[in-house]
Amino acid sequence: MANTSTYKGIYAMHKYWGKKPFNEISKFIEQYSSPEETVMDCFCGSGVTLIEAVKAGRKAVGVDLNPIAIKLANVSMTAVDIDMINATFKSIKKKLQKTINSLYEMEYNGQPTMVTHTIWKNGEPIEVWYCTDRDKKKIRVGNESDIKMCNEPAIEPKWYPESIMYENSRINVGKEQKVSDLFTPRALVGLSLICDEIKHIEDEKLRAVFELTLSGTLSQASNLVFVIRRRKKNEGEPSKAEVGSWVIGYWVPEEHFEINVWNCFENRFKRILKGEQEIYDLFSEKTDDYMNAHLNLINGSATAIPIEDNSIDYVFIDPPHANRILYMEQSLMWNSWLELDSNICWDDEIIVTEAKDRKEKDTDNYNALLGGAFAEISRVLKPGKYFSLAFNCLDDDTWIDTLNLFVTHGFEIRDIVPLEYSATSVIQDNRKNALKTDFVLTFQNTENKELSKVVFKNDEIELEEDIQEILDINPEYEVYNVMNALFKKTIPEGYIYKVSKIVKMCAELMK
Ligand SMILES: C[S@@+](CC[C@H](N)C(=O)[O-])C[C@H]1O[C@@H](n2cnc3c(N)ncnc32)[C@H](O)[C@@H]1O
Structure with a gap:
């Protein structure tokens, strides 16, 4: 997994699962393409490959089935005047801050207070954090008024999404569960007011910035925020609660936070603003014509890419790994609030899922669609050019299936390198007889x-001899170098050794 500490500025604006380390991707772009050539990522997600490609003076084509991914990539590469962004935020704040905060204001001990956080446990407000004119944070036990204010807010909500999620126990979605069930009635009022205000922003680019601010706000404003309880220092001392964050799935913890919606929005805005500053610095000098010629974003399927044959110079992809992360199901919270969910082509998603109403989404369907994407890549990639795939090393069968996807579409292996992990960690993994990392496999279109x-x-004897031969010539080699050398030697002859056996044998021979 990528080290999240590398996500700053643009890359910290909005969550997206499986973001790849941008500094690593830029190395591949530099190595396998030249300025003004076209780089494609047809599973572009948040757009890391595209941003790095345009930064390096390449043209970029990005495809993703998920509308929020395309919106995120688009905003990440569109310079918007920072003063305009600040002015728009100021105007939203002027119109809404007081109104939204009024949903959290109540008298306590005879003085006006405002609730910032409520910890709910089984429907009871067990802990309420509030501020007064004098104190930033005070804590009290919740009461009947807290329940009433949360469940019967004094303001009517505007529109909010009632999209029904796919029932799927793996991501904690029950039957007929709606996106709106993830929020308290009070949070729905606050978010719907912000959503409505954003719809009235006339300038399209500015509106997109604030749409992203809203969708980035949703998780912290929802009931998905768990409570972190550290171990008590001294027996008898109450354990302090800390605010967690949404990680994955739609699990509403028994004990969860409800955070003041305005504060969530303002905090997200501060983060978005940092990203926007970086976007402005990177792209403001590029004219609209330049950007139109250098960025083509397509909300569609990698299995039917609407571009010409032989038009791409380099492909870097990081497709979904079977059932690892359910991108589209988990993005419904974002897509529905931005009204992007009505045209999603769920059937085209390359995924294995346990969702009850997506029974056809099994391994065969996954392999067939991924094969379709490879066929498209082979069609659009110029002959002789390179195609890299970020690959999460699972088991031997996955390795051979993946290699065969390449081979049967006419791609020949050129290189395998570990992604992000330092060479030392590969050696350490080797000592433990494990190879736990992402790899980037690079092939040439022949x-x-x-x-x-x-x-x-x-054939273990032959494997030992082959590895020994490689190590005799290159004693400094690490496991992935040995894998590289073995694959280059054996694939043209129609076979590979099992990766698990290569790793084990390397561990013995490299002792
Ligand atoms: C591992 S993620 C890519 C993450 C990306 N590398 C990033 O840095 O943000 C895989 C992506 O494939 C997308 N996807 C799934 N099926 C697709 C299809 N048929 N066509 C295009 N994209 C698809 C998902 O929406 C998801 O964004």
Whole structure:
């Protein structure tokens, strides 16, 4: 997994799962493409590859089925005047801050207070954090008024999404559960007022910045924020609660926070503003014509890319890994609030899911669609050019299936490198006989569409001899170098050794 500490500025504006480390991706772009050439990522997600490509003077084509991904990528590459952004925020604040805060204001001990956080446990407000004119944070036990203010807010909500989520126990979605069920009635009022205000922003680019601010606000404003309880220092001392954050899935913890919606929005805005400053610094000098010629964002499927044959110079992709992360199901909270969910083509998603009403989304469907995406890449990538795939090393079968996807579409292996992990950690992994990392496999598009599938070879003696031969010539080699050398030698001959066996044998021979 990528080290999240690398996510700053643009990359910290909005959550997206599986963001790749931008500094690593830029190395591949530099190595396999030249300025003014076209780089494509047809599973572009938040747009890391595209941003790095345009930064490096390349043209970028990005495709993703998920509308919020395309919106995020688009905003991340559109310079908007920072003064205008600040002025728009100021105007939203003037109109809404007081109104939204009034949903959290109440008298306590004879003085006016405002609730910033409520910890709910099984429907009871067990802890309420509030501020007064004098104190920033005070804590009290919740009472009947807290329940009433939360469940029967004094202001009518504006529009909010009632989209029904796919029932899926793995991500804690029950039958007929709606997106709106993830929020308290009070939070729905606050968020719907902000949503309505944003719809009235005339300038399209500015509106998109604030749409992203709203969708970035949703998770902290929802009931998905768990309570972190540190161990008590001294027995008898109450354990302090800390604010957690949304990680994955739609699990509403038994004990969860409800955070003042205005504060969530303002905090998200501060983060968005930092990203916007970086976007402005990077892209403001590029004219609209330049950006139109250098960025093509397509909200569609990698299995049907609407671009010409032989038009791409380099492809870098990081497709979904089977059932690891349910991108589209988990993005429904964002997509629905921005009204982007009505045209989603769920059938095209390359995913394996346990959702009850998506039974066809099994491994066969996943492999067939991923194969379709590879066929498209082979069609649009110029002959002789390179195609890299970020690959999460799972088991031997996944390795051979992935290699065969390449081979059967006429791609020949050129390189395998670990992504983000330092060389030392690969050695350490090797000592533990494990290879827990992301890899980037790079292949070349050849005219040879007749390459036959590869099979496993289970000959340990030959494997030992082959590895020993490689290590005799290159004693400094690490596991992935050995894998590289073995794959380059054996794939043209139609076989590979099992990765698990390569790793184990390396561990013995490199002792
Ligand atoms: C691992 S993520 C990519 C993350 C990206 N590398 C980033 O840095 O943000 C895989 C992406 O594939 C997308 N996807 C799934 N099926 C797709 C399809 N048929 N066509 C295009 N994109 C698809 C998902 O929406 C998701 O954004």
